[in-house]
Every structure is written in C-alpha cells, then in structure tokens.
Amino acid sequence: MTAEAARTATEPRPPDGGLPEPAERGTLDIDRTVLRKIAEHAADEVAGGARVRRRLAGVGLGEHGASAHVAGPDRELRIRLDVVLRYPAPVRETVRxxxxxxxxxxxxxxxxRVRTVDxxxxxMVRAGKRQRVE
Structure with a gap:
C-alpha cells in the first residue's frame, strides 16, 4: 500500500461518502446502441407484442421482436419503433x-428523457402461431 493510499484509508469520510461534487465527477456517455436495446427490450415486454422469424433472401435471421432507432440528445430522445402485434390485440392500447x-x-x-416515440x-400475427415476416 502506498503512503497516499494509507493516508486516504485512515482519513475520516464525510457522511455523504466523500464524493466530489456532481459537476466534478466527470461525465457518462451511453452509446446509442445501448439505448436502442433498452427501448426494444421494454417494447418486447408489453403484452400484445409478437416475436417473428425474419428471413432475408431465403436466409433465416432468427427471431426478432421490436426494432428501434434512437436519435437526439439524452434529454430529448426521439425513438422510432417498428413492431409486430398479436391479433386481435387492441392496437392503440398496446402501443400506448x-x-x-x-x-x-x-x-x-x-x-x-424521451421526447417522442413514433x-x-x-x-399483425395470430396469437399462438409462429409467423414469419420476410
């Protein structure tokens, strides 16, 4: 242990844990891919949404749920979401x-903070049947 580490370890800490002021702590940048995946996962958890097998030029791409695109700054995100719903799910209620x-x-x-979700x-696919979207 260095002398600096030993001195720091023995000094009493303030009740707030001794953290620097928020402005002095630095920044956190979250990649848009992470935000996109959060949005897609959240949409997939809503009842009425469906996962479908997707194919491109005859090649199976696996099963996919919602697909999102994220734009804008962190305080005004704009989300574009493409979903497949189960029939006869109430579309407006499910989207809300x-x-x-x-x-x-x-x-x-x-x-x-999300500004819009388009x-x-x-x-729409029948409930209980696996469908393929090409």
Missing part, C-alpha cells in the same frame, strides 16, 4: 403501453 414502458425504462436505467405497426 409500449410508449409508456419505453419512456419509463430509459429514464430509470439510463437517466434519459410507432409503426408493420404486421
């Missing part, structure tokens, strides 16, 4: 719940 869930999760996990329902 997706918007609320995405907004809450991005605020809770990343501290970001949703495109690209397909």
């Amino acid at each position: 719940r997706m918007r609320e869930r995405i907004t809450a999760e991005l605020e809770r996990i990343a501290g970001c 949703v495109t329902v690209s397909a």
